[in-house]
Amino acid sequence: MQLTMPSFDRAHILVIGDVMLDRYWHGGTTRISPEAPVPVVKVGQVEDRPGGAANVALNIAALGAGASLIGVVGEDEAGMVLQSRLKAAGIRTDFQISALRPTITKLRVVSRHQQLLRMDFEEQFQADDCDQFLQKARVLMPYMDAMVLSDYAKGSLQIAPELIALAKQFSVPVLVDPKGHDFSRYRGATLLTPNFVEFESIVGRCRTEQDIVERGAALVRDLDLQGILVTRGEQGMTLLRAGQPELHLPARAREVFDVTGAGDTVISVLAAAIASGQSIPEAMALANLAAGIVVAKQGTATVNSPELRRAVQSEQGSERGVVTEEQLLIAIEDARASGERIVFTNGCFDIIHAGHVGYLEEARMQGDRLIVAVNGDASIRRLKGEGRPINPVDRRMAVLAALESVDWVLFFDDDTPERLLETIKPDVLVKGGDYREDQVVGGEIVKSNGGHVKVLGFVESCSTTAIVNKIREQ
Known part of the structure; x- marks a missing residue:
């Protein structure tokens, strides 16, 4: 497959889903606490990064494409930090503010590049926390080239069927990073991107490649999808489409440092490439290269356009x-x-x-x-x-x-x-x-x-x- 870099700057993608703040406390560890057998971390640096659906939007913006983001945050400091980080990246945010529930925050304590502890601050969002999503999406949809539903099972995407139906009215392709044990609410989407564990939770244990192909094809048919892209870690990616032979690409990572946010990068590149006019297989190949780049970075990371272009050029033998x-x-x-x-x-x-x-x-x-x-x-x-x-x-x-x-x-x-x-x-x-x-x-x-x-x-x-x-x- 001959890879080319799309004109990302001509595309605009709407991201809707569970936004969160990834917070990192970095510091050295030189002793064990006298109070309990745990390391003492002297925090020297605090780092805040957009996570979840916000990281998807950040990845899209890093590629040079336009990104608009709809989500729900709390009426708190974490929500303000999140909006500030996204605005600085040029992302248009239209958040619904919840007065009852906090902004989802994941705090990680890191020492010498090793994560020692993660603490989650969150409550499940309810229907009234995101009841303005459809109205917000209806205003933006005429100007969008693709829509991403980034589902982290935090409750923001309870109206996924209505959002998919709205996108179809405007002929906007819909890509979904799914969660849960019921994919029927994503019926009619263009492409689902489950990881292998999520895929097996729906179709059952797959012991052979033939099991994956047959059950994936059945799921595509039953849910009226154009395809399912199964991300399989060190085994690469497998694309399954109705009436088409399966397409498998091997993993491209030379060194895996941190897989945090890799799924966000995959769906971001897929969406931006499809919105820029590339076919699903072409977009898949670009996403596979991007995943190989991002897992070599620490924490919730992004891939920018120069990095991806360099990988494409290397792939084609034209890096030098x-x-x-x-x-x-x-x-x-x-x-x-x-x-x-x-x-x-x-x-x-x-x-x-x-x-x-x-x-x-x-x-x-x-x-x-x-x-x-x-x-x-x-x-x-x-x-x-x-x-x-x-x-x-x-x-x-x-x-x-x-x-x-x-x-x-x-x-x-x-x-x-x-x-x-x-x-x-x-x-x-x-x-x-x-x-x-x-x-x-x-x-x-x-x-x-x-x-x-x-x-x-x-x-x-x-x-x-x-x-x-x-x-x-x-």
């Missing part, structure tokens, strides 16, 4: 190597979003020799990512005369791309790289040879954009021209 100018600009955007410094150098590189290798290694040390712009064949003929280049541009770029120090290689047919420098705006322009800094072509362009110029020396008595002349003499 020979690129077009358009591909390079996307890669640079992602690198800068991660705080990386961009180094640029250029040259003919007709015959790659030890001087080039050492020079490029030193150039790479000036930053985090190295771009090598190579003169095209026509450009070299104008600069060096007939008989050059010895190697055509595609072969020169292939050799350069194989060097560990080089991240991206592209060619240009202008006599100078000035146009590229105007477009790329590198942090460092590197040039080798007996130049003064003020003699480097394009140096003033780089400086005017906030970068600087670095002149490096080549390995002595090692040059392409010398090698060519020696061969010709012999």
